[in-house]
Amino acid sequence: MSSETKQILTTDGIPLEVSLKKAEKKNKIKAFLLVAPLLFFLIITYVFPIGDMLFRSVDDKMVTQMLPKTFKAMESWDGQELPEEEVFAAFHEDFIKLVEDKREGKLSTQLNYTKNGFKSIIKKLRRASKKFEEGNYKEQIMSVHKRWADVEYWRAIQRRAPEFTGQKYLKGMDMYVNEEGKIVSVEEDRRIHRVLWLRTLEIAFFVTVFCFLMAYPIAHLLATLPMKYSNLLMICVLLPFWTSLLVRTASWMILLQQQGIVNDFFVGIGLVADDNRPEMMYNKTGSYVAMTQILLPFMVLPLYSVMKTISPSLMRAGKSLGGTPFVAFWKVYFPLTIPGIGAGCLLVFILAIGYYITPALVGGASGTLISNQIAFHMKSTLDWSFASAMGLMLLSGVLVIYWLYNKIVGIDNIKLG
Amino acid sequence: MSVNKEFVKFDKVDKSYDGKVLVVKDLQLDIAEGEFITMLGPSGSGKTTCLMMLAGFETPTNGEIYLDGNAISSIPPHKRGIGMVFQNYALFPHMTVYENLAFPLRVRKIPKDEADKKIDKALSMVSLQGFASRMPGQLSGGQQQRVAVARSLVFDPQLVLMDEPLGALDKNLRESMQYEIKHIHESIGVTVVYVTHDQSEALTMSNRIAVFNDGKVQQLSSPDELYEKPVNSFVAEFIGENNTFNGEVSDISGGKCKVKLSNAEIIANPISVKSKGDKTKVSLRPERALINPKDKMDNIHNGKIEEVIYHGDHTRVRINLLGNPEFILKVPNSSANLDIKLGNEIKIGWNSQDARALDPK
Numbered sequence: 001m002s003s004e005t006k007q008i009l010t011t012d013g014i015p016l017e018v019s020l021k022k023a024e025k026k027n028k029i030k031a032f033l034l035v036a037p038l039l040f041f042l043i044i045t046y047v048f049p050i051g052d053m054l055f056r057s058v059d060d061k062m063v064t065q066m067l068p069k070t071f072k073a074m075e076s077w078d079g080q081e082l083p084e085e086e087v088f089a090a091f092h093e094d095f096i097k098l099v100e101d102k103r104e105g106k107l108s109t110q111l112n113y114t115k116n117g118f119k120s121i122i123k124k125l126r127r128a129s130k131k132f133e134e135g136n137y138k139e140q141i142m143s144v145h146k147r148w149a150d151v152e153y154w155r156a157i158q159r160r161a162p163e164f165t166g167q168k169y170l171k172g173m174d175m176y177v178n179e180e181g182k183i184v185s186v187e188e189d190r191r192i193h194r195v196l197w198l199r200t201l202e203i204a205f206f207v208t209v210f211c212f213l214m215a216y217p218i219a220h221l222l223a224t225l226p227m228k229y230s231n232l233l234m235i236c237v238l239l240p241f242w243t244s245l246l247v248r249t250a251s252w253m254i255l256l257q258q259q260g261i262v263n264d265f266f267v268g269i270g271l272v273a274d275d276n277r278p279e280m281m282y283n284k285t286g287s288y289v290a291m292t293q294i295l296l297p298f299m300v301l302p303l304y305s306v307m308k309t310i311s312p313s314l315m316r317a318g319k320s321l322g323g324t325p326f327v328a329f330w331k332v333y334f335p336l337t338i339p340g341i342g343a344g345c346l347l348v349f350i351l352a353i354g355y356y357i358t359p360a361l362v363g364g365a366s367g368t369l370i371s372n373q374i375a376f377h378m379k380s381t382l383d384w385s386f387a388s389a390m391g392l393m394l395l396s397g398v399l400v401i402y403w404l405y406n407k408i409v410g411i412d413n414i415k416l417g
Numbered sequence: 418m419s420v421n422k423e424f425v426k427f428d429k430v431d432k433s434y435d436g437k438v439l440v441v442k443d444l445q446l447d448i449a450e451g452e453f454i455t456m457l458g459p460s461g462s463g464k465t466t467c468l469m470m471l472a473g474f475e476t477p478t479n480g481e482i483y484l485d486g487n488a489i490s491s492i493p494p495h496k497r498g499i500g501m502v503f504q505n506y507a508l509f510p511h512m513t514v515y516e517n518l519a520f521p522l523r524v525r526k527i528p529k530d531e532a533d534k535k536i537d538k539a540l541s542m543v544s545l546q547g548f549a550s551r552m553p554g555q556l557s558g559g560q561q562q563r564v565a566v567a568r569s570l571v572f573d574p575q576l577v578l579m580d581e582p583l584g585a586l587d588k589n590l591r592e593s594m595q596y597e598i599k600h601i602h603e604s605i606g607v608t609v610v611y612v613t614h615d616q617s618e619a620l621t622m623s624n625r626i627a628v629f630n631d632g633k634v635q636q637l638s639s640p641d642e643l644y645e646k647p648v649n650s651f652v653a654e655f656i657g658e659n660n661t662f663n664g665e666v667s668d669i670s671g672g673k674c675k676v677k678l679s680n681a682e683i684i685a686n687p688i689s690v691k692s693k694g695d696k697t698k699v700s701l702r703p704e705r706a707l708i709n710p711k712d713k714m715d716n717i718h719n720g721k722i723e724e725v726i727y728h729g730d731h732t733r734v735r736i737n738l739l740g741n742p743e744f745i746l747k748v749p750n751s752s753a754n755l756d757i758k759l760g761n762e763i764k765i766g767w768n769s770q771d772a773r774a775l776d777p778k
Contacts, residue, residue: 317507319494320472321521322572328495331520335511 050395057168057389063110063160066103067094071161079158082151088138091157092129099126115156121145168389173197193373193390200369203287203359204352210292211299211348212341218296219303219340224312237300245294249358252290256281256362282364290358295351299344306340342409350398370394421485424450424608425471425576430480432466432632440466442632444480448610450575453602455611455619458629459655467629468578468612473497484576495524500569500577500607504584506561508553514540514564515549521572539567542601559590566598570607579611583618595621616656620644628652644702649689650775653700660706660744662699663777666690673769681739684715684769689776696777701767703733703747708757710766717766720744722759732757738765 008016064071069090077083098104104126111118121144128144142149159177170176170183174191178184185191218237222230240248255261263277272278280286310333318328356371363369370390377387425448432441441463448454456464469475471482473494481488489497509517518539522532540546543563553561562582569577579598583591599622602609613619619626620640628635628643628651636643636652647653650661662683664676674687676699685699710717720738731747734757738744746765748757756763 311505311507313503313505313507314509316472316474316494317501317503317509318520319474320497320499320501320578321568322495322498322524323520324495324524325493327524332509 053388053391056385057392058164058166059385060160060165060167061163063107064163066098066107066110067091067157067160070094070157074158074161077158079155080151082138082149083154085136085138087154088141092132092137092141095125095129099129111157111160114159115153117147118153118156121147121153168386169393171386172390172393193370196368196370196373199284199366200353200371203284203291203367203369204349204355206288207291207295207352208299208345208349210288211296212345214292215296215299215303215344216337216341219300219307222300222304223307223310237297240294241297245357246361248294249290249361252286252293252358252362253281256286256289281362282367284363284367286362286364287359287367287369290362291352291355294358295348298347298351302343302347303337303340306337306343310336338409342405346402346405349401353398354394421450423447423483424452424485425610426483427467428481428483430467430470430477430482432463432470432475433478439478440632441470441477444632444634446627446634446637448608450608451606453599453609453611453622453624455613455623455626456629457613457616457619457626457655460614462629463632464612464614464627464629465580468580468610471576471610472499472501472578498572498574498576500572500574502562502565502569502577502579502582504581506553506565506582506585508561508564508568510553512553513549514545514551514553514556517553517564518549518568518571521568525572527572535571535573539571542570542605543567543597558586559594562586562594563597566601570601570605574607576608576610579609581613582611583613583615591615591618592621598622620656628655630655647700647773647775650698650700650778653773653775658703658745658747660701660703660741662701662739662741664697664699666693666695666697666774669693674774676774679740681718683718683739683772685772685774686770688773690774697774698777699772699774701772703745705771706744706746706765706767708746708748709764712766714766715769716772717764719762720765722757722761722763725757725759736763736765 010016010019012019070087073087073090074083077087095104098107104122108119108122111122125141125144125148128140132140147153167177172193174186174193175183176186218233222233222237224230225233253260257263258277258279258281260281262280263272266272267274267277280289314332314336315328318332319325323331353369354371355369356375359367359369360372360375363372371394374387374390374394377383377390425446427444427446430441430444431439433439444463444467446467456467458464466475470477471484473489473492477490481490483489484497484499509520512520515536518536519532522535527535536549537546540549543566545560545563545567548556548560548564553564556564562585565582566579569579582598583594586594595618598609602622611619611622620643623640625637625639626643627637630651636648638646643652644657647656653659654661662676662678664678664683666674666687667677667682668675669687669690669692672686674685674690676683676685676697683699685697690697707714718739720736722734723737723742724735726733726735729750731749734746734748735742736744736746744765
């Protein structure tokens with residue numbers, strides 16, 4: 001047998017491979033054009049925003065660009081003693097330019113993030129700088145306020161030199177880089193984010209568990225009832241989907257508040273005293289109840305779609321072979337529903353971990369999640385880079401869970417519908 | 418040793434699902450130990466319902482079912498110890514062949530070494546040694562079916578139910594599986610109740626066949642008797658091919674009757690007709706009618722060939738005979754029958770003994 005394969009020609013004498021490519025090219029272009037709108041849509045609405053978010057979360061160019069000469073002059077400074085005159089001169093030059101552009105306020109805000117106390121001394125420097133004489137800026141600036149003579153503050157400025165920084169991520173974990181450049185945790189009473197992360201995981205986990213416990217029997221019923229009843233039940237499951245999320249959350253507020261229907265009912269049947277009504281809202285309980293109800297369909301549907309494919313004769317076979325109904329369920333039915341359980345749990349957990357409206361409305365102080373904190377920084381403090389950093393941490397958390405799931409159960413084993 | 422003639426006994430069993438229609442009516446059926454009995458009938462005739470009642474997945478609305486002398490209506494399926502083979506195999510898809518077979522043994526807490534022996538034996542019975550570690554999805558339809566049979570037998574049940582087990586297989590495989598199941602039955606002597614709507618399957622495999630229609634057993638007898646001597650026109654038409662003549666009895670005497678058709682008279686064997694004037698349907702198997710009969714036959718008539726269909730080993734000839742344009746003849750392929758040509762007039766004859774005058778339904 002010869003090692004060279006003979007080139008196969010078509011009846012017209014064109015090499016077969018060329019001919020095939022030519023024939024399929026048109027179809028490939030057509031296929032691409034069909035998916036192109038979706039591809040562009042995805043790039044614009046998904047890839048681009050996430051890329052932008054990643055960029056924002058580490059972007060620290062603002063200060064770099066405001067003090068270009070200063071940072072250039074600081075390159076040779078070792079950070080031990082106070083910097084030399086040339087650093088002060090460069091800083092003065094940058095600062096005068098900022099004052100002319102009326103941007104020195106932004107600088108003070110930014111530097112204040114790094115070290116408290118910059119706001120007032122920058123204000124003082126602005127006023128004093130109008131009367132500065134040429135030369136010997138080190139003396140003049142140091143005389144404005146004693147903090148300007150403190151090496152700590154110059155080190156703080158130097159820390160803002162890099163164009164990119166990971167400090168927002170550290171802040172999201174209640175950590176920061178201290179004066180010595182070490183990563184340390186903030187004082188105990190100021191650690192708010194770690195608590196929020198843990199609470200988010202905890203609430204997402206329990207909401208997933210509750211959803212699973214409630215959805216499994218419902219999905220089973222849906223899959224086994226005669227068509228006529230299962231359609232009705234399916235509508236009941238889907239009805240919440242067709243109602244606004246806000247309306248559903250608001251109705252839980254009506255139900256759960258202290259003078260609400262559920263409490264009235266408990267008082268009515270004598271379960272609780274009228275003057276001792278339990279708080280079921282503005283705390284974790286509220287988040288649990290409302291989120292479980294809202295996320296339930298996301299558990300029911302994957303379970304249902306898997307259960308629908310399990311032939312009833314399998315359970316019968318299990319029983320006819322001598323298994324009690326429980327054994328037949330546990331050894332035959334349950335293992336076959338695992339793809340649905342995996343899909344449902346993953347879906348509910350991922351949705352719950354980023355939930356916003358419901359915990360914001362019924363969660364109160366102890367029932368809010370990390371996404372509420374993100375929203376707070378987006379809307380109130382306008383620290384978008386911090387919000388972006390936390391958003392990305394959330395995203396990577398979800399990816400880690402996805403990866404773990406793939407390791408433990410296997411992603412091929414998932415079935416969404 | 419005497420064989421228990423009433424190993425399974427349906428005693429006046431009625432079954433209704435909706436309280437309006439009886440799916441099974443007054444079923445009286447005895448099945449002997451070691452017998453291979455087939456419930457045959459069109460869909461909706463109640464045969465599968467009977468099987469499900471026996472397995473315990475349905476309860477009789479009235480009456481009682483006995484297994485080896487014990488009433489079983491109140492015993493749940495998993496305590497009946499009846500093996501079952503399902504239509505779609507119902508192998509557990511997440512378990513290997515070995516685990517599938519081990520399932521009934523594990524729930525019975527049979528020690529592992531003993532279980533392994535039983536599994537080996539069951540697999541060799543269906544010639545699937547070496548397949549123990551495969552998943553059901555990796556097996557062909559026929560192999561899956563064998564696993565299902567092996568699984569239903571592995572725990573040595575006294576009774577095995579099979580619900581159209583070969584329905585999903587292609588024709589050749591179905592035929593070879595029929596023989597295989599038949600041989601397994603013969604070699605281990607288990608009682609088998611088999612449900613099918615395929616009459617050739619029933620005729621090939623069974624000791625006795627119960628033909629179901631309309632919730633009732635129409636006839637319960639051995640395959641040959643069922644085919645040769647159907648007791649009513651439903652059975653005659655359901656089993657095998659059948660030529661029929663509708664008419665009225667004009668004379669009945671000496672084990673023979675004359676039946677007046679619209680334009681002729683034929684002699685038939687009175688089965689369910691009693692007296693002159695009864696309406697009747699005369700049933701005649703295609704292979705019992707001959708072309709140009711040499712023997713003296715008491716029915717000889719002329720017919721015109723309307724259609725000739727070649728079937729390889731035989732030729733089917735459709736003849737317009739005595740006003741019946743659908744009269745079918747099966748002619749073995751041999752050079753002797755050269756005058757079978759479209760449009761020819763031919764002589765056709767049969768014995769009155771084979772023409773069974775049945776109910777007119």
